[in-house]
Amino acid sequence: DFWELIRNDDRHPNDYGLEGFPIRHRPWIWTVARRSLIESDEWARYWSADRGHLDTGFADHFRSRGARAAVAFDFEGAARHNPGLFAPGKLIEAGCPVLVRGLFDQFPPALDQFAVILRPVLKRIEEVGYPIDLLWSSVVRTTPPRALNASAGMLEILPDRTDVTLEEVQRVCVVVHLPGLGFVDELLDRLQNLPQAYDLVITTTDGIKAARIRKLLERAKPALCQRVEVRVAWVPGGRDMGALLVGCRDILLGDDYDLIMRLHGRQSGHKPINVAEYARRYQLDNLLSSPGYVIGLLRLFENEKGLGLVFPPMIHVGYRIMGRGWGSYRDAAKSVCRELGIRVPLDEVSPLAPFGGMWLGRPQALRLMAERAWNARDYGLSRRGGHAELSRLQERIIPLAAAETGYHCRTVLNHEHAEISFSAMEFKADQLSSTAPGYPAEQIHFLRRMGSMGRGGPVSLTRMYLNLHFPFIAQLLRPAFRSAGIAASWLGSFRGGVRSAVGSFRSKRQR
Incomplete structure (x- = not known):
């Protein structure tokens, strides 16, 4: 009844909105449906619903209602059952004619977690005739430059x-x-x-x-x-x-x-x-x-x-x-x-x-x-x-x-x-990762949820705790935390000035 180019069973993608990489819903890569399915009542009911984007649940919906389906590149073993994002090199080697653009919308540490290395993939598609200059001129306009540099391995030694x-x-x-x-x-x-x-x-x-x-x-x-x-x-x-x-x-x-x-x-x-x-x-x-x-x-x-x-x-x-x-x-x-x-x-x-x-x-x-x-x-x-x-x-x-x-x-x-x-860099990253759990993507997300640690005083620690466990309350108290932070900074400067003045006075008396 319908045919998909690449299977995607990733129903719960990670959202890295705090890091600037929110979930982006994209249409299917490629789907072909027979006239018999398109003219069915189920097809009409499915599309009569309000869908803000082309629903990634399309295949599941029609399979559950008895429709027969086939997949051209049904690659097994990809992380989160999403070979388009997490096994692009394997798909290219299998003859898949599509490189998923969503690769360039991903939080780089999330790709790193699953060892998705784009540099050899890009080299391979260039070898088989893909106009690589066209790719660069397109993705540079939609991807933050540092993220693209990291994801695509754009450091030359x-x-x-x-x-x-x-x-x-x-x-x-x-x-x-x-x-x-x-x-x-x-x-x-x-x-x-x-x-x-x-x-x-x-x-x-x-x-x-x-x-x-x-x-x-x-x-x-x-x-x-x-x-x-x-x-x-x-x-x-x-x-x-x-x-x-x-x-x-x-x-x-x-x-x-x-x-x-x-x-x-x-x-x-x-x-x-x-x-x-x-x-x-x-x-x-x-x-x-x-x-x-x-x-x-x-x-x-x-x-x-x-x-x-x-x-x-x-x-x-x-x-x-x-x-x-x-x-x-x-x-x-x-x-x-x-x-x-x-x-x-x-x-x-x-x-x-x-x-x-x-x-x-x-x-x-x-x-x-x-x-x-x-x-x-x-x-x-x-x-x-x-x-x-x-x-x-x-x-x-x-x-x-x-x-x-x-x-x-x-x-x-x-x-x-x-x-x-x-x-x-390796040593510093190892030390910075020593007190946070999980992969780097999870560590970064955990720390971003807590927010800035400031100088680590009681005001900052309280704000971080609320950000992590009670974000709604933290949002309400944000003006108060800001004022408290300014007061704490002013008090610290005042204490530093007093200590400096006292130290100067004592040294003069000793002389």
Whole structure:
């Protein structure tokens, strides 16, 4: 009576709405019904009911009423009896012509729980002729960038040595922001790792620095550098992003280059020396580690016409940005995205972004941001009245702007930093998982239900208990908890001030 492409007996899918991945009801993948069934009274009764979506209980309904059914790919052994989501590779190998789009709507730790690894599946469908660029240009618009990066395994670990050569010479412009002169020598040293000719554009904050940089470059004469230009791009409060989007807007909007490499001489005077040194190395090593490594980067763009940007993953050694990458910028990012016409969903916790502001990408991937004529006044206003700093916000939405125009991003590491990062991450994840039960997806859901632990005081612990066991009461008491939290924070600051004053008074008396 009817025929299904893939059986799906998953009647109780997990809802990860708190994490930004609620249940999405989708129509059947493919169903064929005979005329005899379509013209039956039971068919008419079934569809006369109010159905907000195409009911996944269709097959059960008609089977229970005696209808005969067949399934083309009745794969056994898939988790939760849902092979479309939890055994896509097996279906492809069996000859199934469909890859379920719902794979890209899933909470990544939920796929991880059942060892659903999309990277080899995507490689396989590309081998059998699927237009993979079409897939990327579609799913990047509907999936949060960091979630897609995790689910599809979009981290590339590239070697420092390679026997592969470039098939085509791409027009490359290296755009560097130098707020000071301390980075010039290292910049010149790193640029020697570029394996082909390039143009160099440097922005700085005033004419005196610009003149000194020009003299240094004339003396050094970087190899393979065809053209050098030094620009004064003084954008108060704009940092490196203001210098790029205001001072180099013509480069982003023009068609003179296939790729832009973005670098800048970061000044981290407030960071401990080890942290500042590692952060600098982390950014530069993972973009300009060696000539062989850069060839690997350029090859990524040769092989994937829809690849918009590559950059190192979010740094976590020496930094506590993990878990709070959005910080206070998420609401402001939504506002800017609406202004720019970006409809790509935002990641809930931390965005996939080039933290540190260094990347390699196609100018077309940045064009949506560059078309908005930013000016110095925009950056100045963002620094007043407690507003989110525009330059840091722009850094966080670069991949969203690329995705809106159909370009996807990849993260990149060299072997050394992959070894350092993974071993440190593994240990930290093991420690953080030690006090919560279940798989990581269950642990995360459990902690999200409790909410922020704040400083772990009695107010926070009470709120977490109510969130977990009595969420309705917690919702009613939210204003009171907020006021109590502010009072507790103020009291803690007051006590700290008193202790500091008493300590200072005692030390003076002792002297």
